[in-house]
Amino acid sequence: MxxxxxxxxxxxxxxxxxxxxxxxxxxxxxxxxxxxxxxxxxxxxxxxxxxxxxxxxxxxxxxxxxxxxxxxxxxxxxxxxxxxxxxxxxxxxxxxxxxxxxxxxxxxxxxxxxxxxxxxxxKGLTAQYLFHRTTPLKAGDTVLFHAAAGGVGLIACQWAKSEGIRLIGTAGSDEKCALAVEHGADVCINYSTEDWQARVQELTDGKGVDVVMDSVGKDTFEGSLDSLKPLGMMISFGNASGAVEAFNLGILAQKGSLKVTRPTLxxxxxxxxxxxxxxxxxxxxxxxxxxxxxxxxxxxxxxxxxxxxxxxxxxxxxxxxxxx
CATH class of the missing domain: 3.90.180.10 (Medium-chain alcohol dehydrogenases, catalytic domain)
Known part of the structure; x- marks a missing residue:
């Protein structure tokens, strides 16, 4: 027993x-x-x-x-x-x-x-497929990672740093942001006090990021799409704020021929x-x-x-x- x-x-x-x-x-x-x-x-x-x-x-x-x-x-x-x-x-x-x-x-x-x-x-195998099995990533690329001080997030911050990938994180407090930076994030945005979408554009000189890794879901989905550069990849791998609602696929074309995937480990x-x-x-x-x-x-x-x-x-x- x-x-x-x-x-x-x-x-x-x-x-x-x-x-x-x-x-x-x-x-x-x-x-x-x-x-x-x-x-x-x-x-x-x-x-x-x-x-x-x-x-x-x-x-x-x-x-x-x-x-x-x-x-x-x-x-x-x-x-x-x-x-x-x-x-x-x-x-x-x-x-x-x-x-x-x-x-x-x-x-x-x-x-x-x-x-x-x-x-x-x-969480570690999730980080592995995010960085190695979902879309090509190389040193010098920029990733936006939501919930960067969470379980997957702290592993992802370190994983990105170990491979020369720039990771911009978001988190809900200054303490969590500091933790993400301590673990390898290039910068972490406190979404409770900052406009994280505007900050991402500032940090990328208005170009956007190569890849978004988003486990938050409903609350961040639209902003995540707007944070991508043309031809960028949105990886939606969780629903912490609720499931992403249905959307018109044509939006992906309008925003720059974006790609979206919803993988599971x-x-x-x-x-x-x-x-x-x-x-x-x-x-x-x-x-x-x-x-x-x-x-x-x-x-x-x-x-x-x-x-x-x-x-x-x-x-x-x-x-x-x-x-x-």
């Missing part, structure tokens, strides 16, 4: 329940992992609320780290006793242990702690080999010190409802984990 956080109906943080669940043995292509720490992400809140509907009852949580306890037939990249970490479907990481598909579970280097492993996989990591390659690049960034994983909030399994409230109120910086 393993303590596991589930929902039986969609709703607010009060819908989260801590129960005992039987773990079982792994079948073909599966592993059983005893968790050491679990990651917390906005997608967990979307699934809990019903923005991303699921069949219920359902355990939550998309990333964790731990020790491999058992391996099913056909699994060759992991062995019993291996340190491991993952961002993967189906949900179920808010637990002491689970059985799950092995394909997206990655062997965790000794140089990276379990807490770092739990905090970095979903799980489409990028669906292939086992690709997932392992992406993870290897992430592990190199972290093990080399180019990207440091900052964990600013820790909660227990019993405190998951409060963790969700804190995340949704945007009172977090860096990474948030559940400790076991």
């Amino acid at each position: 393993a303590r596991t956080v589930i929902i039986e109906e969609h709703g607010g943080p009060e819908a989260l329940k801590l129960v005992d669940r039987e773990v079982g043995e792994p079948g073909p292509g599966e592993i059983r992992i005893a968790h050491k720490a679990c990651g917390l992400n906005f997608i967990d809140c979307y699934q809990r609320s019903g923005l991303y509907p699921m069949n219920l009852p359902q355990a939550l949580g998309m990333e964790a780290s731990g020790i491999i306890e058992a391996v099913g037939d056909g699994v060759t990249h992991l062995a019993v006793g291996d340190r491991a970490a993952y961002a993967a479907v189906p949900p179920g990481a808010y637990s002491e242990a689970r059985v799950m598909p092995a394909a997206q579970v990655c062997k965790l280097p000794d140089a990276i702690s379990f807490e770092e492993g739990a905090a970095m996989m979903l 799980f489409a990028h990591i669906a292939d086992h080999d690709v997932c392992q390659e992406m993870a290897a690049m992430l592990f190199e960034k972290v093990a080399s010190g180019k990207v440091k994983i900052r964990i600013d909030q820790r909660f227990t399994l019993e405190e998951v409802p409060e963790a969700h409230r804190t995340l949704e109120a945007r009172r977090t910086t860096g990474q948030t984990i559940l400790t076991l």
